[in-house]
Amino acid sequence: xNDNSKRLLDVQGLKTYFQTEQGTVxxxxxxxxxxxxxxxxxxxxxxxxxxxxxxxxxxxMVPQPRGRIVGGSITYYGREEGPVxxxxxxxxxxxMRELRxxxxxxxxxxxxxxxTPVYTIGQQIMEAVVHxxxxxxxxxxxxxxxxxxxxxxxAPRQRVDEYPYQLSGGMRQxxxxxMALSCSPQLxxxxxxxxxLDVTIQAQIIDLLxxxxxxxxMAIILITHDLGVIGEMAERVLVMYxxxxxxxxxxxxxxYRAKHPYTVGLLASIPQIGEDKRLVSIEGSVPSPYNLPRxxxxxxxxxxxxxxxxxxxxxxxxxxxxxEAKCWLFAEKEGEVHAPVSN
Amino acid sequence: MLTYVARRCLFMVPTLLVISFxxxxxxxLPPGDYVTSYVQSLEARxxxxxxxxxxxxxxxxxxxLPFHQRYVKWLSNLVQGDMGHSFTxxxxxxxxxxxxxxxxxxxxxxxxxxxxxxxxxISIYSAVKxxxxxxxxxxxxxxxxxxxxxxxxxxxxxxxxxxxxxxSMGGLFSREYLLAPWSWGRFVDLLSHLWVPIVVxxxxxxxxxxxxxxxxxxxxxxxxxxxxxxxxxxxxxxVLIRHPLRVAINxxxxxxxxxxxxxxxxxxxxSQVLSLPTTGPLLLGALLNQDMYLAGSFVMLLSFLTxxxxxxxxxxxxxxxxxxxxx
Ligand SMILES: Nc1ncnc2c1ncn2[C@@H]1O[C@H](COP(=O)(O)OP(=O)(O)O)[C@@H](O)[C@H]1O
Ligand SMILES: [Mg+2]
Numbered sequence: 001x002n003d004n005s006k007r008l009l010d011v012q013g014l015k016t017y018f019q020t021e022q023g024t025v026x027x028x029x030x031x032x033x034x035x036x037x038x039x040x041x042x043x044x045x046x047x048x049x050x051x052x053x054x055x056x057x058x059x060x061m062v063p064q065p066r067g068r069i070v071g072g073s074i075t076y077y078g079r080e081e082g083p084v085x086x087x088x089x090x091x092x093x094x095x096m097r098e099l100r101x102x103x104x105x106x107x108x109x110x111x112x113x114x115x116t117p118v119y120t121i122g123q124q125i126m127e128a129v130v131h132x133x134x135x136x137x138x139x140x141x142x143x144x145x146x147x148x149x150x151x152x153x154x155a156p157r158q159r160v161d162e163y164p165y166q167l168s169g170g171m172r173q174x175x176x177x178x179m180a181l182s183c184s185p186q187l188x189x190x191x192x193x194x195x196x197l198d199v200t201i202q203a204q205i206i207d208l209l210x211x212x213x214x215x216x217x218m219a220i221i222l223i224t225h226d227l228g229v230i231g232e233m234a235e236r237v238l239v240m241y242x243x244x245x246x247x248x249x250x251x252x253x254x255x256y257r258a259k260h261p262y263t264v265g266l267l268a269s270i271p272q273i274g275e276d277k278r279l280v281s282i283e284g285s286v287p288s289p290y291n292l293p294r295x296x297x298x299x300x301x302x303x304x305x306x307x308x309x310x311x312x313x314x315x316x317x318x319x320x321x322x323x324e325a326k327c328w329l330f331a332e333k334e335g336e337v338h339a340p341v342s343n
Numbered sequence: 344m345l346t347y348v349a350r351r352c353l354f355m356v357p358t359l360l361v362i363s364f365x366x367x368x369x370x371x372l373p374p375g376d377y378v379t380s381y382v383q384s385l386e387a388r389x390x391x392x393x394x395x396x397x398x399x400x401x402x403x404x405x406x407x408l409p410f411h412q413r414y415v416k417w418l419s420n421l422v423q424g425d426m427g428h429s430f431t432x433x434x435x436x437x438x439x440x441x442x443x444x445x446x447x448x449x450x451x452x453x454x455x456x457x458x459x460x461x462x463x464x465i466s467i468y469s470a471v472k473x474x475x476x477x478x479x480x481x482x483x484x485x486x487x488x489x490x491x492x493x494x495x496x497x498x499x500x501x502x503x504x505x506x507x508x509x510x511s512m513g514g515l516f517s518r519e520y521l522l523a524p525w526s527w528g529r530f531v532d533l534l535s536h537l538w539v540p541i542v543v544x545x546x547x548x549x550x551x552x553x554x555x556x557x558x559x560x561x562x563x564x565x566x567x568x569x570x571x572x573x574x575x576x577x578x579x580x581x582v583l584i585r586h587p588l589r590v591a592i593n594x595x596x597x598x599x600x601x602x603x604x605x606x607x608x609x610x611x612x613x614s615q616v617l618s619l620p621t622t623g624p625l626l627l628g629a630l631l632n633q634d635m636y637l638a639g640s641f642v643m644l645l646s647f648l649t650x651x652x653x654x655x656x657x658x659x660x661x662x663x664x665x666x667x668x669x670x
């Protein structure tokens with residue numbers, strides 16, 4: 001499992017903080033995980049728990065000027081020249097830009113606003129290809145057409161010259177995927193790629209990502225707050241709460257043998273088809289990032305809260321084969337694990 | 344597209360007709376006419392002129408005809424390219440304007456370039472580095488640039504030029520080159536004088552443009568598409584110029600056509616203070632002296648350019664912004 005040759009990306013103790021007028025926001029606080037080549041890692045959690053910032057940290061695109069990676073390491077193993085430590089690179093420097101778009105690419109939540117309104121989708125797909133592979137305009141456009149075809153856009157030769165406003169949300173998201181994959185990256189960061197779309201379109205986009213992964217073999221970090229989407233795609237799932245990993249395991253383990261009360265709560269809030277049950281959502285609300293509770297961050301909403309939870313932050317405990325939960329409930333039965341979570 | 348342009352051009356005809364009528368009315372509005380002010384100026388100098396002579400003058404200039412006849416005559420001449428005679432200068436209006444037009448355009452066009460070349464990098468800097476010392480310095484300088492009156496700036500620059508560089512900054516040429524034929528020396532001399540009016544006329548516009556562009560850029564910089572562009576790994580400056588700047592500049596491109604009339608009219612007060620051989624002072628003088636053919640032709644020329652400029656603006660906007668359709 002811990003064989004380095006099987007790692008594409010290794011994140012250790014990542015901390016990304018924002019300095020704001022009201023104080024420090026610990027958007028990502030001591031996250032560790034790793035991603036194997038060609039595999040899919042799912043990251044779930046309620047909105048605001050730090051999923052997007054985790055992805056942006058990997059791209060070294062943390063929102064400026066307030067945000068900063070203040071600790072930990074992000075190591076990328078996909079280069080032929082050897083591993084590279086992303087946090088040591090300048091965000092806008094040539095070494096980082098060489099990785100960005102070419103080795104790792106990102107698709108964003110809002111297809112309606114994530115494309116520049118004044119350029120055709122062809123021009124926007126070409127931009128990365130022309131930059132990284134030095135293709136001329138003609139070849140770049142051919143690549144754009146080929147990519148559009150690959151992501152299932154009909155009549156790609158016409159679509160390539162169309163502007164974002166001429167495309168539907170689903171089409172734009174396909175165009176975004178085409179753009180992200182145009183330089184054949186080894187890692188795709190998909191930040192809630194289907195959240196803004198209709199349910200039927202959501203399924204199509206997920207199928208498309210699965211097909212493309214089969215075809216191109218890239219690893220995917222799939223971020224979502226929708227456990228249903230994760231179940232379809234990811235082999236390993238990481239559950240986040242307030243910038244921390246609270247549970248990690250195989251998709252099966254997390255879905256059928258969920259241990260952390262937060263994960264259990266998330267699962268209970270998925271609407272079940274055919275069941276006329278009222279949606280159970282987790283009691284209480286997310287604590288303010290400026291005024292985090294002592295001990296376990298989840299204790300204010302936890303149905304199993306114990307005195308200890310209010311005092312000390314729990315470490316991760318092994319709760320099964322490759323399955324761990326950051327909760328005091330499992331302290332007696334299991335030994336503490338220090339190994340980073342992984343897939 | 345072509346039919347759109349054709350239709351717009353067709354609409355220009357009634358627009359210009361209405362403008363020409365209003366122009367004529369306004370020029371005629373002040374009591375008296377050119378002859379009245381001519382007589383007054385003669386009397387002011389202590390000369391006498393008989394009633395008969397006055398009537399004769401009126402007839403000669405066609406001022407005795409009824410209003411509508413004078414209007415029709417003026418308009419039909421104008422359409423044929425005859426702008427009439429200037430009373431004050433005793434020369435064809437066309438010649439007067441044509442003499443001053445090239446220099447006016449040189450100054451105006453250079454000013455526009457100056458404005459854009461200075462404003463764009465400063466706006467990018469200020470937007471990207473907002474609330475830093477540099478941003479504050481530019482903002483402060485911009486407020487001064489906006490609020491200082493042009494004639495005052497002109498006087499300051501002339502003083503500095505005279506006091507520290509020993510050159511007289513009025514006009515566009517030094518005395519020795521004023522009437523000389525074109526040569527390299529004359530060109531250099533022109534450049535050494537040209538920067539003063541450009542800075543004077545362009546400062547307020549530059550400061551205004553920086554304010555608008557900085558604000559628009561700040562909006563655009565936070566948009567999702569900027570993040571998408573950055574995720575491609577292109578250089579940060581390319582991210583900024585190709586994406587948010589390109590979007591922010593669209594509304595400004597649409598104002599390009601509106602600059603057309605100002606290119607011709609020049610800056611009246613600045614030109615007066617700097618004694619520039621441009622069209623601005625000519626227009627001012629014509630209005631003061633009720634030199635109606637000169638003034639009327641001028642106003643019509645400006646109106647025509649305004650109408651054309653609006654069309655150019657609309658076409659330019661449609662060209663840069665794909666979301667705008669011709670209908
Ligand atoms: N530009 C920013 N400035 C300050 N705080 C931010 C900024 N971006 C994100 N945050 C904070 O970081 C935390 C995590 O945000 P994010 O990663 O976007 O959540 P999500 O899990 O919904 O993607 C949130 O509390 C948010 O308020
Ligand atoms: Mg998010």
